[in-house]
Every structure is written in structure tokens, then in C-alpha cells.
Amino acid sequence: MRLFKKDNHCWVEHKEKVYTHSADWDHLVNRKGLHQYLSSEIRHWSRVDFIPDVEFDAPIHKQEIWAAGVTYLRSKQARMEESKDSGGGDFYDKVYLAERPELFFKSQPYRVAAPGQNIRIRKDSVWNVPEPELTLFISSFGTIEGYTIGNDVSSRSIEGENPLYLPQAKTYQHSASIGPCLFIPENVIDPGTVITLNIERNGNNIFSQFIRIDQMKRDHKELVSWLFREMEFPHGCYLMTGTGIVPPDDFTLKAADKVSISIDGIGELINTVIQ
Numbered sequence: 368m369r370l371f372k373k374d375n376h377c378w379v380e381h382k383e384k385v386y387t388h389s390a391d392w393d394h395l396v397n398r399k400g401l402h403q404y405l406s407s408e409i410r411h412w413s414r415v416d417f418i419p420d421v422e423f424d425a426p427i428h429k430q431e432i433w434a435a436g437v438t439y440l441r442s443k444q445a446r447m448e449e450s451k452d453s454g455g456g457d458f459y460d461k462v463y464l465a466e467r468p469e470l471f472f473k474s475q476p477y478r479v480a481a482p483g484q485n486i487r488i489r490k491d492s493v494w495n496v497p498e499p500e501l502t503l504f505i506s507s508f509g510t511i512e513g514y515t516i517g518n519d520v521s522s523r524s525i526e527g528e529n530p531l532y533l534p535q536a537k538t539y540q541h542s543a544s545i546g547p548c549l550f551i552p553e554n555v556i557d558p559g560t561v562i563t564l565n566i567e568r569n570g571n572n573i574f575s576q577f578i579r580i581d582q583m584k585r586d587h588k589e590l591v592s593w594l595f596r597e598m599e600f601p602h603g604c605y606l607m608t609g610t611g612i613v614p615p616d617d618f619t620l621k622a623a624d625k626v627s628i629s630i631d632g633i634g635e636l637i638n639t640v641i642q
Contacts, residue, residue, distance in 0.1 A: 368402060369634070370513070370549040372424045379409050380548075386412035392428040396504065397603040401512040402551045422483035426504075426515055426549040427476045429602040433594060434500070434519050434537070436469035437462045438585050438609030439578070448616060468585055468593055471533060473519060473607060474543040480518075482546035486638040488620050489539060492522035495620045498610035499564040499628040501556070501580050502545055503587060506603045509595045511587060513551040516628050516636040517607040518544040520620075545605060550633040555587075556580070560631045564612045567625040574618060578611040585609075 371378040372392060379386045386409040398404055436442065437459055462469050480486045488495040502517035520543065526536035550556075558581035566574040587608065594606060620626075622642045629635040 368405060368551045368553075370396070370405070370426065370551060371418060371547070372426050372549075373419075373421060374424070378415075378418055379405060379412070380418055381406070381409060385415050385418055387415050388412040392426075393430075393602045396512065396549065397506050398512070399506060399508050399510050401506070402553050405551065422481065423547055425476075425479045425481040425544070425546050427479055427545060427605065430476060430504075430604050431472065431600065432474040432476075432479065432502075432517070432543055432545065432605045432607065434471055434473040434517075434607035435585070435590050435609045436471065438468065438583050438590075439611030440582070440584070442610055442613060463584065468590055470590070470594055471537060473538060478540050478543065480541040480544040480638055482544070482636055482638070484544070484638060485541060485641040486518060486520050486544050486626065487539065487541040488520065488622075488640060488642050489522050489525070489535075490642055492524045492536070493619065494524035494527075495520065495522050496614055496618070497521075497564065497566070497620065497626045497628070498607075499562050499612055500607040500610050501560070501562060501630060503591065503606045503608060504549055504603060505591055505594075505600070505606060507600050509591060511555070511591060512603075513549045514556055514630075514633060515545050515549055515605070516547070516630050516633055517605070518626065518628055518636060518638060519607050519610065520544075543607075544636060544638050546636050547634045552632070556632070562612065563629045565627045566614070566620075567627070568621065568623070574614050576612045576614075580608075582611050583608065
């Protein structure tokens with residue numbers, strides 16, 4: 368089941384049928400048993416022939432976006448490499464092995480880039496990358512109710528200078544994008560699910576890579592339990608689960624690059640880079 372959002376209307380794609388209804392997003396999605404609820408509720412919605420060909424909103428309204436770091440081996444290696452000159456290389460090895468995960472605030476909803484909108488790289492950073500991530504939607508009750516695609520755009524030159532600069536490297540206007548929909552399966556997502564990143568420049572594909580989500584070191588429920596340990600989220604929240612795809616150290620995003628992230632079952636999130 369896939370749930371799309373545009374203004375105050377929603378579309379559900381379920382068992383090769385499409386339904387639409389005007390709905391309050393936060394009231395609709397923030398509940399336990401979202402798949403079961405929608406499966407029953409959509410019979411009261413209007414049946415339509417297809418999902419409209421429009422740029423949908425990001426599947427978010429009042430939810431915050433948080434993120435987990437160093438959850439894949441490749442991410443640990445990249446963070447150690449970028450931080451070695453500042454003496455912080457071993458720091459990320461300890462994070463990778465620690466019981467407590469790295470969790471950080473990523474974005475308020477008004478800073479999020481929707482599918483098709485521009486993502487930004489900082490003017491004061493010389494080394495910038497996209498980070499394609501499976502993103503969890505978690506209800507205010509702490510239950511994982513759905514999934515979407517997330518792009519945790521990051522300034523590697525800034526985070527490599529000093530671990531305390533991480534908020535500036537991660538949290539700024541349009542440094543996060545999610546979409547194109549909220550994927551709501553009946554059961555937990557298949558661990559063999561594949562994330563694929565493609566980057567185009569001047570019409571040419573300059574980077575492409577994929578990884579399975581079962582390469583993550585940490586379990587999704589483990590990350591959620593730490594996030595909810597001392598915080599409440601009255602409208603639910605999103606949690607980016609980390610990246611296992613990092614371009615080589617000589618790569619940096621440039622203005623007009625096209626970043627495409629696809630995840631099995633969810634779809635494709637496409638954004639263009641500006642500075």
C-alpha cells in the first residue's frame with residue numbers, strides 16, 4: 368500500500384486499485400495499525416482510475432525528521448576518513464561499536480524538500496554528498512507504521528573538521544528530502560530491500576551504487592527505542608536510518624546535479640541540487 372499527499376488530498380494505491388479522499392494528514396497516519404485501518408477505511412473513499420501525474424508533496428505535515436548515523440560499515444569508514452586530519456577518526460569507530468546509536472535532529476517539516484524540488488548544498492562547504500536512506504515513519508506510540516525514501520544531504524568538509532560541527536553539516540534549509548509517498552506494508556519491510564542511488568551531471572550518469580538494507584548493523588526497532596527513550600512525538604516522526612552508499616572522496620555535488628534514489632516497493636525520489 369502506498370499513500371500519496373497533495374495539499375489536503377490523499378491517494379492510496381492498494382492491490383492495483385486507487386482511492387482518493389480529503390483528509391487531515393496527521394490524524395490519518397498517526398495511529399497504531401495504519402495498514403489495517405486504511406485497508407478498512409478506503410472503501411469509503413472515492414475510487415479513481417490512476418494516481419495523478421503531479422509532483423506530490425513530501426509525505427509530512429507536523430512531523431519532525433530525525434536521523435541515525437554510522438549504521439553501515441561504509442558510513443563508518445567514510446566518517447573516519449574525513450575526520451582523520453582533525454584527530455576524530457577513531458571517534459566514529461567507537462560510535463559504530465557502541466551500544467548507544469548516533470541520533471540527531473535533521474529537519475522541521477517546513478525545511479523539507481518535496482519530490483521534484485531542489486535540495487541545497489551549503490555555500491561554505493566544499494565537499495557535499497547525498498545520503499540515500501530508508502526512512503521510518505513512527506507513530507506517537509512508538510510503532511513503525513510505514514516507510515519512505517530519505518535524502519540526508521551532508522557537508523562532509525564541515526563534519527570532518529570537528530564532530531561538534533555535525534549540526535551545521537546536517538541541518539540547514541532543504542538539506543532533507545523525503546518521498547515520493549508513504550509505503551505502508553502489511554508486515555515489516557523485506558530485509559532484502561535494495562536502495563539505489565544515481566547521480567546525473569549534464570545528462571550523464573556520474574555515480575551509481577546500490578545496497579541492501581540488511582547490511583545495516585543496527586535493527587530498526589532498536590533505533591526507535593533509543594529515539595523514544597526520553598522524547599515524545601505528538602504527531603509521530605520520521606527517522607532516517609543511515610546510509611551505506613557514500614561516493615568516493617574525490618566526489619562532491621555541484622549545482623544542477625540530479626539526484627535519484629529508489630527503494631523497492633516505495634518508488635523513486637528525485638531532486639536537483641542548488642547552492
